[in-house]
Amino acid sequence: xxxxxxxxxxxxxxxxxxxxxxxxxxxxxxxxxxxxxxxxxxxxxxxxxxxxxxxxxxxxxxxxxxxxxxxxxxxxxxxxxxxxxxxxxxxxxxxxxxxxxxxxxxxxxxxxxxxxxxxxxxxxxxxxxxxxxxxxxxxxxxxxxxxxxxxxxxxxxxxxxxxxxxxxxxxxxxxxxxxxxxxxxxxxxxxxxxxxxxxxxxxxxxxxxxxxxxxxxxxxxxxxxxxxxxxxxxxxxxxxxxxxxxxxxxxxxxxxx
Numbered sequence: 075x076x077x078x079x080x081x082x083x084x085x086x087x088x089x090x091x092x093x094x095x096x097x098x099x100x101x102x103x104x105x106x107x108x109x110x111x112x113x114x115x116x117x118x119x120x121x122x123x124x125x126x127x128x129x130x131x132x133x134x135x136x137x138x139x140x141x142x143x144x145x146x147x148x149x150x151x152x153x154x155x156x157x158x159x160x161x162x163x164x165x166x167x168x169x170x171x172x173x174x175x176x177x178x179x180x181x182x183x184x185x186x187x188x189x190x191x192x193x194x195x196x197x198x199x200x201x202x203x204x205x206x207x208x209x210x211x212x213x214x215x216x217x218x219x220x221x222x223x224x225x226x227x228x229x230x231x232x233x234x235x236x237x238x239x240x241x242x243x244x245x246x247x248x249x250x251x252x253x254x255x256x257x258x259x260x261x262x263x264x265x266x267x268x269x270x271x272x273x274x275x276x277x278x279x280x281x282x283x284x285x286x287x288x289x290x291x292x293x294x295x296x297x298x299x300x301x302x303x304x305x306x307x308x309x310x311x312x313x314x315x316x317x318x319x320x321x322x323x324x325x326x327x328x329x330x331x
Contacts, residue, residue, distance in 0.1 A: 079111045080283060087127055087284035091291025095135035096299040097310045098233015098255060100128055102317060104284070119277065121229075122270030126281035129263040131288030136260050138296035139253035149244075150257050152211050156218035157225075157258040161265035164226020181322045184231055187238050188315045191308070213243045218258055225262040231318045233259055237311060248304035248311065 086107035094100030101124060108120045115123075139145075217239040225232040236255035240246055246254070270276050299307055 080280065083107055083111055083280065083284055084287040087131075087287040088291040090128070091131035091135075091288035091293075092295040092298075093291075093310070093314070094128070094131060094233065094288075095138070095256070095292040095295025096252060096307055097314050098237065098252075098259065099231075099314045099318070100131065100233075100288070101229065102314075102321065104128065104288075115277075116275070118270065118273070118275040122267070122275035123277045123281045123284075125263050125266045125270060126276050126278070127284035127288050129260060129267060130285035131292040132256055132260040132263055134289045135292040135296050136253070136256040138293065138300075139256055142296075142300050143250060143253045145250070145253055145257075146206055148206060149211065149214055150254070152214050153218045153254060153258050154261045156215045157222035158261040158265045160219040160222035161226035161262035162268060164223040164228075165266055165269045167227055177322055177326055180228070180231060181319065181326065184234065184315055184319050184322070187234065188312060188319065191238070191312060191315070210244060214240075217243060222258065222262050222265075225259075226265060230322065231315070232262065234311065234315050234318065248307035249299060252299060252307055 086103050090100035090103035090107075093103065104124045104127060105120060108115065108124060112120075217236075221232060221235045221239060224235070233255050236258050237248065237251040240251040240254050241248065244251075244254075267276070
């Protein structure tokens with residue numbers, strides 16, 4: 075591989091890590107970068123290499139949040155386990171559900187989320203410290219199972235769905251929701267790699283170079299999120315969801331898989 079191509083991938087990985095640490099969506103940057111730099115790669119290899127890079131950045135971001143944001147270990151454990159199991163199942167079922175069926179549904183959900191978040195100015199601005207009840211754990215499990223399965227079988231917007239769900243149903247703010255989403259995303263990435271590595275769909279040299287940059291970007295993203303708080307994350311969240319809507323709409327209009 076030419077040095078210029080590798081350096082460009084490292085740059086995009088750094089940017090992806092920074093954005094992903096705050097609101098998710100790193101795949102929106104890394105996957106097109108990999109496809110553009112190495113168009114000869116099979117899609118599975120692109121996704122596998124992206125996951126290898128992303129899991130290090132996600133782990134770094136999750137650790138940064140855990141150190142600074144007070145989270146409940148039982149809640150984190152439920153989210154992590156359910157996200158891993160369902161993502162693994164989703165990856166196993168990836169050939170059963172056509173993406174053409176999923177894309178309109180995902181696009182509709184993203185539009186609803188964007189409108190709801192924009193109109194509800196206080197949405198995700200207040201963190202409600204609730205008692206950790208059975209109902210709360212069941213809700214966390216259900217959401218993590220559904221979104222984790224979606225990440226395993228398709229993927230775009232997973233971080234946004236996690237953040238929205240945690241705010242809407244667990245009544246946390248954007249900062250806590252971002253922290254919880256990083257834990258969930260780490261587990262979904264881990265589950266995906268459990269498929270991609272044994273089947274040989276990971277470029278380890280490229281993926282590890284990108285991983286270093288992804289970690290550095292994630293550290294900056296977490297620091298910015300902690301410094302500027304939920305209001306800052308809300309703005310980034312709306313921007314990211316808007317980009318997802320535009321990207322999916324373009325793919326559907328142009329017939330891109």
